[in-house]
Amino acid sequence: MLEHGGRLRRAAHEYGIAMEHWLDLSTGISPFGWPVPDIPASAWQRLPEEDDGLIEAACAYYEASCVLPVAGSQAAIQALPALRLPSRVGVIAPGYAEHAYAWQRAGHQVTSQAADALLADLSAWDVLVLIHPNNPGGERFDLDALLHAHGELAKRGGWLVVDEAFMDVTPQHSLCRYADCEGLIVLRSVGKFFGLAGARAGFVCASSDLLHALRDQLGPWTLSGPSRHVLQRALADRAWQMRARTRLLQASExxxxxxxxxxxxxxxxxGLFQWCRRDDAPRVHRALAQRGILTRLFETPASLRFGLPPDDAAFARLDQALREVAP
Structure with missing residues (x-):
């Protein structure tokens, strides 16, 4: 399996520091998560039911006509390649490595390139996979440019797949409202913005035909009853969402x-992380870990991704650690 952030237990074992003494900045998960209420016993005792209001709440939140709940956007990333015959797939790089891995494993011809190179020759691709905003590269795209790319691909039966896992802080830039068009697939996650990574939940916005095919591929009950209960309420909590966006942007700045x-x-x-490219990233990653601060190390290119510290004390701790380790 590919490497990901959040491996705190492993770091605690490797560096001999108890888990409760770490400052984990290795993920892009908000440290200011949505306050989860008590979950009724019925959510645990009954099989999940699709007419519980979650779909309606998700359509309203994403401004999408059709959505499919999935076990995190990762579930869709793994399943989508099985819905196409062998294709030429362009994937943004650097970016979330699971995209290229999933398409390669399904037998497609995959090319990983910078976004500018991918968009320069749309005729080269049957499927184009972008991340907006990119993780970790941070690229952002003009909506008109993305819609143009989709139009060119759709003419040939192609797909534009856009991973918007980090879009919730800036929803005005989302493609979800256009995702009822054939060949446009938008992936969303609730783990980052809502701080609900443990729920393993996300949504796919796309045409109804594609969502039906994806649902058949994934099978029934993609989300647990407790997750559905929590998500319906989190997606409808507009007052909290507005406060969270302001707080996240301030913390990121x-x-x-x-x-x-x-x-x-x-x-x-x-709004959920900062990414720094430096040749000495591996050294600083180790030095910070020796002080109980976990960052996300990328080897190609050499870089560190810093998630958001949760409070003043955490900012002060990172400040002091950087004083000690940065040249």
Whole structure:
């Protein structure tokens, strides 16, 4: 399996530091999660039912005509390649590595390139996979440019797949409202913005025909009853969402300023992380881990992704650690 952030138990074992003493900045998960209420016993005792209001709440939140709940966007990433005959697939790089891995494993011809190169020759692809905003590269795309790319691909029966796992902080840039068009597939996650990664839940916005095919591929009960109960309420909590967006953007700006103060000018970022490319990233990753601060290390290109510290004490701890380890 591919490497991901959040391997806190492994880090605790490797560095001999108890889990409760770590500051985990290795994921892009919000540290200000939606406050989960008590879950009724019926959510645990009954099989999930599709007419529980979750679909309606998700359509309203994403401004989409059709959505399919899935066990995290990862479930869709793994299943979508099985819905096409062998295709030429262009995947953004650097980016979430599971995309290229899933298409390659399903027997497709995969090319990983920077976004500019992928978009420069749309005739080269049957499927184009972008991440918006990109993780970790931070690329953002003009909506008109994305819709143009979709139109060119759809003419030939192609797909534009856009992973919007980090879009919730800036929903005005989302493609979900256009996803009823054939050949446009938008993936969304509730783990990052809502801080509900443990729910393993996400949504696919696409045409009804494609969602039916994907549903057949995934099978019934893709989400547990407790997850459905929580998600319906989180997606409908507009007041909390507005406060969370403001808080996340402020924390991200504060993190960027802190990194700049230590000579770590972020290469890119969004409301949930900052990404820094540096040749000495492996050394700093280890040095921070020795101080109980876990970051996400990328080897190609050499870089670190910093998630958001949860409070003033965590910012101060990161500040002091960077003073000690950064040249």
């Amino acid at each position: 504060r993190l960027a300023a802190l990194l700049c103060a230590h000579g770590w000018q972020p290469t890119a970022g969004c």
